[in-house]
Amino acid sequence: MLRKLTSYLFILPLMAFLAVFTYVPILQSVNLSFRGWDFMSPMKSWAGLENDQLLLSTRDFWNAVKVTTIFAVISVPLRLALAIASYLVRETIVSRVMRGALFLPSVTSTVSIAVVFSRVFSTDYGMIHAGLAWLGIERVQWMQNPQLALYVLGRRRAAVPRLPAGDPAAGDAHHLLPAVGLCHRRLSRFSPSSTS
Amino acid sequence: MTKGGPAGATDMIANMLYSVGFTLFDIGQGSALAVILFVFLIALAGIAVATMAAYAFARDRFPGGNLAFAAVVATLMIPSHITRIPNYLTLAKAGLLDSYAGLILPAISSGFAAVFLRQSIRDIPRAG
Incomplete structure (x- = not known):
């Protein structure tokens, strides 16, 4: 019985930290996603699915979805192939060094x-x-x-750090700063002129 | 109290940091010390917390243990960006913004370290 209790005490610190800094924040994130809030005002008004509707109607969001998809389709199979290859080869000193080298980026x-x-x-x-x-x-x-x-x-x-911006020569400023585009829409929605 | 004296006998990193930075006005070196202190603390505290949990996960069988381990593994698949804003709010509420604690505490809980340590501990043969 005491032995069992010890196990729980051993995992308690990790679980407590994870709860405070991972599990609860996820729920908070979900909650915040349904609200209209600008980080400053004490009021967090209920917005329902408005945020999501706004996102779905922007070109920037669909561009991000497209880019993410391309990235995943190319990158994931390549990594998977490497992982399977490192599993299949015979265990030698070279293969051990290679496995270490493959894992190194994860901890860099x-x-x-x-x-x-x-x-x-x-x-x-x-x-x-x-x-x-x-x-x-x-x-x-x-x-x-x-x-x-x-x-x-x-x-x-x-x-x-130097993110690839869209071609400046094309003059597509909206494309350069997706966040600005979103903020702009958001602000114009709440400004007095649009509410009247 | 003794400003790190006599002869550096009580000069801990946090103390040295201030004397280098604000007495000698070598802000660069002071900052370097701050980073070293920060990394030390994260590494030590993180490893302590993760090893304890990893040992229990690797060697003990207890009700809910597998579920708890699954919950830890699940955190590996969660992008850290999801927890950024709520974490900021939590730290702001606790008054820990702009402090070492505010940087170190969220970094201690590493499901990554716990999972990998569990695997290594499992590889160690039991004595007797």
Whole structure:
């Protein structure tokens, strides 16, 4: 009996931390998603499904869905293939080192990965550019080209600080800052002119 | 109290941080110390909490144990962004914003560490 109690006491700290910082916040998130709130006012008015309706009606949301889908379809099978391959090979020293190398990204800080890869894919000073220049290939704007950027970032999770914005030459400012577009709609909905 | 003296005998990191940063005005080095302190605390506290739970999950069979472990594994699949805003609100309510505690406490609970430690502990053969 005492032994059983010990087990519960052992897992108690972890479960308590997870409850406070993961489980409860998830429920809070769900609750907040049904409310109209600007982070400042004490009132959190009930909005029901309005937030979701607003999202579904924006172009930016569907663009994000599209990009996420492409990313998942390409990235997940590649990782799965690597995982299966590392399971199937014979157990040697090389395969052990490889397995460690495959796991390393999971425990590496995203910030350091982002910094390294923004250097690797830098247009002017990048390693890849250096290699291609040696072969006589023109420089490629890896992270500035809207068609290319997603596939470059897909090598790691999209964590590069200099985010690939849409082509500025196209003048599509709405596309550059999806959040601004959303905020704008939201504000105009609550401004006096629209309520009258 | 003794400003880290006599001869550095009581100079802990938190104390040294202030003396380097605000007496010598080497803010860069002071900040570096702050980061080191922060990482130490997260690592030590996180490992302590995770190892305890991992041991119980690996070796003990108790009612609800599998369910609790499933709940821990489930946290691995939850994007951290979901809990960002509520966590901020929780910390704000507890008055922990802009403090070490506010940064360290949410980082301690690592389901990731617990799950992987459980697997390693299972690999260790039992004595007798």
